C-alpha cells in the first residue's frame with residue numbers, strides 16, 4: 261500500500277499542471293500559457309477598501325463558505341512585464357457574499373494560494389453581490405516572490421452598476437465564459 265501511495269504522490273508531483281487541475285473548469289478553459297504580448301501593461305492598482313482581514317487561510321475552494329451563492333470559478337495567470345508566467349506568486353482574494361456582506365470576524369470568502377509552476381491561479385467561489393455604493397467586485401492582493409504587493413479589484417463586464425461606481429475601471433474586467441471568469445495579473 262505504501263508503494264502505491266508513494267507512486268501516486270510521485271505521479272502527482274511530476275504531472276503537468278493541466279493534469280493536476282483535471283476536472284476543474286480551469287483545466288478545460290485555461291490555456292497552458294498566457295497570451296499577452298511582449299510588454300503587457302501592469303495591472304492597475306486599486307484601494308484595498310475597509311474590509312481586508314489579514315491571515316486569510318491557504319484555500320482555493322471558497323464556495324462552501326456561501327452555499328446559497330451562484331458558483332463561479334475565477335482563474336488566470338500571474339505574469340511579469342515581459343509576459344513570463346510567475347510561479348509561486350501569492351494570490352489572495354476577499355469578497356462579499358450573495359447578499360453583499362463581508363465576513364469581518366472570520367475568514368469566510370477569504371483565502372490565498374500560490375501560483376503553480378505555469379503561473380496559474382484559481383479560486384472556486386461564488387458570484388459576489390453589489391453592496392450600497394459599489395458595483396459587484398472581488399478584491400485581490402497579488403505578489404510575485406520578492407516583489408511588491410499589487411492590491412486591486414476585479415469587476416464583471418456587464419453589471420449595470422459599473423457606470424455609477426467611481427472605482428470601476430474597465431481595465432479590471434473579468435473575461436467571462438460559461439464556467440470561468442478569467443483575469444491575468446501583470447506584476
Ligand SMILES: [Fe+2]
Pocket residue numbers: 309311356394397399
Ligand atoms: Fe469591496
